[in-house]
Amino acid sequence: KSNIKTKPTIYMIFGGTGDLAERKLIPALYNLFLEGYMPKEFAIIGLGRTDYTNESFIKNLLGGVNKFSRSGKADKDQWADFSSRISYLRTDVNNEGDYAKMEQVIDKYEAEWSEPPVIIHYLAVAPNFFPIIASNLAKMKSAGDAERTRVVIEKPFGRDLETAKELNALLRNIFDEKQIYRIDHYLGKETVQNMMAFRFANALFEPIWNRNFIEHVQISVTEDIGVEDRGGYYDGSGALRDMLQNHILQVLCLVAMEPPVNFDAEEVRNRKVDVLRAMRKFGPEEIRFNTVRGQYGEGWVKGEKVEGYRQEQGVNKESNTETFAAIKFFIDNWRWQNVPFYVRTGKRMHQKSSIISIQFKDVPHLIFPNNSSESWQQNRLIISIQPEMSIRLQVQAKRPGLDMTLNPVDMVFNYDGTYETDTPEAYETLLLDAMKGDQTLFMRGDQVETAWDLIMPVLESWEVKKSINFPNYSADSWGPEAAEALIAKDGFHWFTLP
Ligand code: NAD
Incomplete structure (x- = not known):
C-alpha cells in the first residue's frame, strides 16, 4: 500500500457518463483506491446530461469496472466504500446556472473536510466544449486558486497550430500554466516512463547515445484494428493528428532529449521542447521525399473479411483522410546531426505494436569471414512499449560448436518475467500525478504548439493535394509500399518483433 500522501480531492468529471469515464477514468481511480493512493477525503462527481440517480450512475460505473479494470471484477466491500464517494450531478455544460450547482457541491465538501480540497476538473468531453467549460469555470471562486x-484537458488539443494557440490563449487567460494538465496518455505508460530511467540512471548508454554510434532510430506505433465506431471523429482527424503530432513526437522527445539537470516538471519539459525546436521543418521538396501517407482498403484479418476505411461507418465514401503516416525526421543539433528518425503509425496493420528501435553503427572493421554469421545485423536496442513491455539488446554471439560461427541473439529485460506486480494503467499514473500536482508527464502549452508547428507543412500539403490514390494498402498489411521505400532507399527496413 502506498505511503504517498495526497490532499483531500474532488474529481469533477465532465463527460462522466461517457466512454472514457467508463473504460478508463473510473477503473483507474478505483485501482488507485485499492492500492491506497486515494486520500482519506475524496469525492468523484460525475457530470452529464443524462437523467441518472446516484444509484443508477454508480451501477453503470460498476459495470465498467467489472469489464475494464486491470484488477478484474470489483470486490464487494471495497467497491461499496469507493462508490460511497461518487455522486452524479445532471448538468449541461452550456448552462451557466449548472456551474452554480457544481459550486454548491464543492462548498459542501469544503465545509465538511479537514482542509480545503484540491479540485480537479477533468474535461472528458468533445473538444468543442473545452472553451465553454473553461469560461464558466473562470467564474467559480475557486478557479483562480492556482494551488488547488x-x-x-483530454486529447485532441486543437486540430492545427492556430486552434491549439487559441485554446492555449483561452486557458491561460483563466488559469495559470501550472493549473493546466494536458493529457497525452502515452506518457503515463510504464515503458515510456522507463525510457528516462533507462537513459539517465545508467552510465552505459549515454556515451553512445548520439550520432557517432547511432545509425538511425525508428518509432513505430501500429494498430491492428480499424476505426471501429469512431469513424465520424477519425475522418476529420487522421493519423497525423491522432497519433503522430502527439504520442509519437512525445516518445521521440524522450529518446532524443538532452539529460535534464533534475526530474522537475519544468526541467524535463524544457529539455523535451528543445528537441521539438531542433527538428527540421519541411519545405515542399522535403515533404515529397520524407513523408508517406496511406489509407487502408479491405482485406482479410484472421480469416475474416474486413471493410476498407471508406466503407466504415461515419466515414465519407470518398474520404482522403490518412489512416497511415510515415515520416523521416531530422533533428538539427550536435547530438543528432544526420541521424534519421523514421516514424510510422497506422491502423489495420498486420500487428498491434509500439516499438522504438535504435540501430547502432557497424563495427569499424570485421575480423571474421563474411559468411561466419547467418545475419550480420547491427547492434540494435529495441524498446517495446506495448503489447510486449520489454527492452532488448541485439548482439552478435558465438554459436556453440567447434567453428567460429556467429548469430544474432537478444539480451532481454521483460516486465512480465522480472516483476510480479501488475503494471498500472497509464491513466492511474496520470490521475495520481494530477492529484499530487506533478506536471512532468503532462504536455506544457509550448510543447503542444511546437509540435503542431512542426507538422503544419505536412498537414497543409496533404490537405491541398487531395487527389491521391487511396486506398493504397490492404488491411492486415504493413502499410503502403512507399513506406517501405522511404526507409529502404537509405538501406534500412522497418523493424518488427516476431
Ligand atoms: P463520449 O461521447 O462517450 O462522451 C461524451 C460525454 O460528454 C458524455 O458523458 C456526454 O453526456 C457529455 N456531454 C455531451 N454534451 C454535453 C453537454 N452539453 N453538457 C454536458 N455533458 C455533455 O466521449 P468519450 O469517448 O468519453 O471522449 C471524451 C473526450 O475524451 C474526448 O475529448 C475524446 O477525444 C477524449 N478521449 C477519449 C478516449 C476514449 O477512449 N474514449 C481516448 C482518448 C481521448
Missing part, C-alpha cells in the same frame, strides 16, 4: 484548482 486544476483542469485536465
Whole structure:
C-alpha cells in the first residue's frame, strides 16, 4: 500500500457518463483506491446530461469496472466504500446556472473536510466544449486558486497550430500554466516512463547515445484494428493528428532529449521542447521525399473479411483522410546531426505494436569471414512499449560448436518475467500525478504548439493535394509500399518483433 500522501480531492468529471469515464477514468481511480493512493477525503462527481440517480450512475460505473479494470471484477466491500464517494450531478455544460450547482457541491465538501480540497476538473468531453467549460469555470471562486484548482484537458488539443494557440490563449487567460494538465496518455505508460530511467540512471548508454554510434532510430506505433465506431471523429482527424503530432513526437522527445539537470516538471519539459525546436521543418521538396501517407482498403484479418476505411461507418465514401503516416525526421543539433528518425503509425496493420528501435553503427572493421554469421545485423536496442513491455539488446554471439560461427541473439529485460506486480494503467499514473500536482508527464502549452508547428507543412500539403490514390494498402498489411521505400532507399527496413 502506498505511503504517498495526497490532499483531500474532488474529481469533477465532465463527460462522466461517457466512454472514457467508463473504460478508463473510473477503473483507474478505483485501482488507485485499492492500492491506497486515494486520500482519506475524496469525492468523484460525475457530470452529464443524462437523467441518472446516484444509484443508477454508480451501477453503470460498476459495470465498467467489472469489464475494464486491470484488477478484474470489483470486490464487494471495497467497491461499496469507493462508490460511497461518487455522486452524479445532471448538468449541461452550456448552462451557466449548472456551474452554480457544481459550486454548491464543492462548498459542501469544503465545509465538511479537514482542509480545503484540491479540485480537479477533468474535461472528458468533445473538444468543442473545452472553451465553454473553461469560461464558466473562470467564474467559480475557486478557479483562480492556482494551488488547488486544476483542469485536465483530454486529447485532441486543437486540430492545427492556430486552434491549439487559441485554446492555449483561452486557458491561460483563466488559469495559470501550472493549473493546466494536458493529457497525452502515452506518457503515463510504464515503458515510456522507463525510457528516462533507462537513459539517465545508467552510465552505459549515454556515451553512445548520439550520432557517432547511432545509425538511425525508428518509432513505430501500429494498430491492428480499424476505426471501429469512431469513424465520424477519425475522418476529420487522421493519423497525423491522432497519433503522430502527439504520442509519437512525445516518445521521440524522450529518446532524443538532452539529460535534464533534475526530474522537475519544468526541467524535463524544457529539455523535451528543445528537441521539438531542433527538428527540421519541411519545405515542399522535403515533404515529397520524407513523408508517406496511406489509407487502408479491405482485406482479410484472421480469416475474416474486413471493410476498407471508406466503407466504415461515419466515414465519407470518398474520404482522403490518412489512416497511415510515415515520416523521416531530422533533428538539427550536435547530438543528432544526420541521424534519421523514421516514424510510422497506422491502423489495420498486420500487428498491434509500439516499438522504438535504435540501430547502432557497424563495427569499424570485421575480423571474421563474411559468411561466419547467418545475419550480420547491427547492434540494435529495441524498446517495446506495448503489447510486449520489454527492452532488448541485439548482439552478435558465438554459436556453440567447434567453428567460429556467429548469430544474432537478444539480451532481454521483460516486465512480465522480472516483476510480479501488475503494471498500472497509464491513466492511474496520470490521475495520481494530477492529484499530487506533478506536471512532468503532462504536455506544457509550448510543447503542444511546437509540435503542431512542426507538422503544419505536412498537414497543409496533404490537405491541398487531395487527389491521391487511396486506398493504397490492404488491411492486415504493413502499410503502403512507399513506406517501405522511404526507409529502404537509405538501406534500412522497418523493424518488427516476431
Ligand atoms: P463520449 O461521447 O462517450 O462522451 C461524451 C460525454 O460528454 C458524455 O458523458 C456526454 O453526456 C457529455 N456531454 C455531451 N454534451 C454535453 C453537454 N452539453 N453538457 C454536458 N455533458 C455533455 O466521449 P468519450 O469517448 O468519453 O471522449 C471524451 C473526450 O475524451 C474526448 O475529448 C475524446 O477525444 C477524449 N478521449 C477519449 C478516449 C476514449 O477512449 N474514449 C481516448 C482518448 C481521448
